[in-house]
Amino acid sequence: MSARELVVLGTASQVPTRHRNHNGYLLRWDGEGLLFDPGEGTQRQMLRAGVAAHDLHRICVTHFHGDHALGLGGVIQRINLDRVPHEVTAHYPLSGQHFFERLRYATAYRETARLTEAPVEDDGVLATTPAYTLEARRLSHPVESFGYRLVEPDGRRMLPERLAEHGIKGSDVGELQREGSLRGVTLDDVSEMRRGQRFAFVMDTRLCEGVDALAEDCDLLVIESTFLDGDHQLAADHGHLTAGQAGRVAKEAGVRHLVLTHFSQRYSDPAEFEREARAAGFDGELTVAHDLVRVPVPKRR
Helix, strand or coil: CCCEEEEEEECECCCCCCCCCCCEEEEEECCEEEEECCCCCHHHHHHHHCCCHHHCCEEECCCCCHHHHCCHHHHHHHHHHCCCCCCEEEECEHHHHHHHHHHHCCCCCCCCCCEEECCECCCEEEEECCCCEEEEEECCCCCCCEEEEEECCCEEEECHHHHHHCCCCCHHHHHHHHHCEECCEEHHHHEEEECCCEEEEECCCCCCHHHHHHHCCCCEEEEECCECHHHHHHHHHHCCCEHHHHHHHHHHHCCCEEEEECECCCCCCCHHHHHHHHHCCCCCEEEECCCCCEEECCCCC
16 A cells, blocks of 8 residues: 555535545545545545544545535544544634534534644644645635645655765665765765655635645645536636646646546536546646545655
């Protein structure tokens, strides 16, 4: 199993279908799991996908429409039922605090786990860990909505040929990495910068600055494409994107792997979404998501 992968739990928009559950997306990032937009039925989809409550470390809700949040109650109660030993942090728009509280305490249960509420009030950094920085950006939707972006810190890639030129091998390599220099040889002499990986999650929104900022230089972009281009006015009226718009965003942002999701039940042919994203100029790797698909984060550049 990839240490960094997206597990798609649901891909429907407002109305689930026989083949598409409401939203739900788990990002596995090394030893952590970030659950995005747990819609109705997420707990069962987790079971089908082999995702345990113990895998969850953060829950990130973009906004409080039902298809993105109605599964919160079940997921939170499962975290407590399974006595998850580590802290789980929940991010969501602060303006929806009352919705979060209603969902968290929708029914009676015994609280055994540590669930920390960390609502989002504006653009900015939500958390910084050794593995990533988690940021939020405001989107354009009829209710307040935020997208999320995860950025790994830049690192260094050791170059074997340069190490050999300087006679550095074995335990000396580790010492050089720790100290920054060894016998007059610096890290710059035997390594190069390695750009950290980037992931973004963009749900219900019109085109706006937040979409572009979240998508910029992403290795993996998960983005809604509720409508096809022929219904672009309907998309704008309801605060959504078309497949063509999503494709253009990804092209202009330099995205490596584009994942289209959140499809209206009005369309029967998923291939149409890929055709429109390609027609918009995106030529990178592209996945039209379906429930329970696993999408690995691309290998480093």
